[in-house]
Amino acid sequence: MLQLLTFLEEKVSLLFKFKLFDSSWLESRQRERAERRTPSPPLRRGDVLEVPRSIFTHFGIYLGDNKVAHLIPDILPVLTSNDKLISSVITNERLILGCIYRCAMVRVDTLEDFAYGASILVNHVDKMMKTPPLPDVAKRAEKLIGAFPYSLLWSNCEHFVTYCRYGAARSRQTEQFCEVLKSIIRDQRTVIVSGLLGIISVVYFGIAPLTTLPTILIPFTLWMAG
Structure with missing residues (x-):
């Protein structure tokens, strides 16, 4: 019975990424925190921005002039057609409900609204991708502004930015989740x-x-x- 409880605790911890004894994971998180604290150079049009949001990391493309394009779930367009309400800052409650309902859009917000009070990491995703960024990243993002198909695993904000910047939609968060799920199943x-x-x-x-x-x-x- 003790082994069974230990097994359950281990797998639940994996699912929620509470890898307290995984030194490599801790080191990577510490590096990310250090990078967030380090003053970043001026943002350039086409930069990939990422911020912690609820239990996930949220991504966007910097368009210049303090504007960010990002794919984000939002329940409000389902409930109202009031553009003023919809264009207001998306709270975590709106985000989570939109994620459940699978209603999302690529929208443009100010840098402050995108960050939602968190510190911003710039172009960290470049370390994951082996291909160099494409030209006209911001233009690709701007062409996709509006309602957009959404899936937490297969079409999320990270897929959006990697498609715009590298031409191939990929999500590190999805890959990590699938690896954990595979380890549990196997x-x-x-x-x-x-x-x-x-x-x-x-x-x-x-x-x-x-x-x-x-x-x-x-x-x-x-x-x-x-």
């Missing part, structure tokens, strides 16, 4: 945990298709996937 202890939970549900709710089939199919699928 861990054979997941099969044991899912089987035990299935047995508990059968004992508690009785033998029925809604309890028996998941008890068999989920552990079997995880076993085959591992």
Whole structure:
């Protein structure tokens, strides 16, 4: 039982990126914080900006004149057509609800509104991409202003900026999440945990298709996937 609890704690920690004992992760986060504290050179049109926002990192393209184009979820366009309200600063509540509803747009905000009180990291994503930035990055971003298809994993703000800057949509956050998910699925202890939970549900709710089939199919699928 102790091993089971340890396993669950380990996997939940992975999902939420609480890698307290991962020195490489800690070092990378410390480097990012140091870079945020270091005074950055004047922003140039086409720079990629990133800021912490809710539990994610948010990205945008600097357009010049203190303006930033960024893909951001927002629930307000679903609720109202009032342009003045929609153009106001997007709060975290609006962002999260828009993310759930999958309603998003590429919009232009001031640098201050984009940062939402956080410090800004400039062109940090260049270290991840092996290709040099394309010309006319800002123009590519400006052409996409307006309603935009959104998916938390497959079409988010990081995909938007990497497409504009490098011509290939890619998200480091999505890749990290998928790696964590893959490690959980491929861990054979997941099969044991899912089987035990299935047995508990059968004992508690009785033998029925809604309890028996998941008890068999989920552990079997995880076993085959591992």
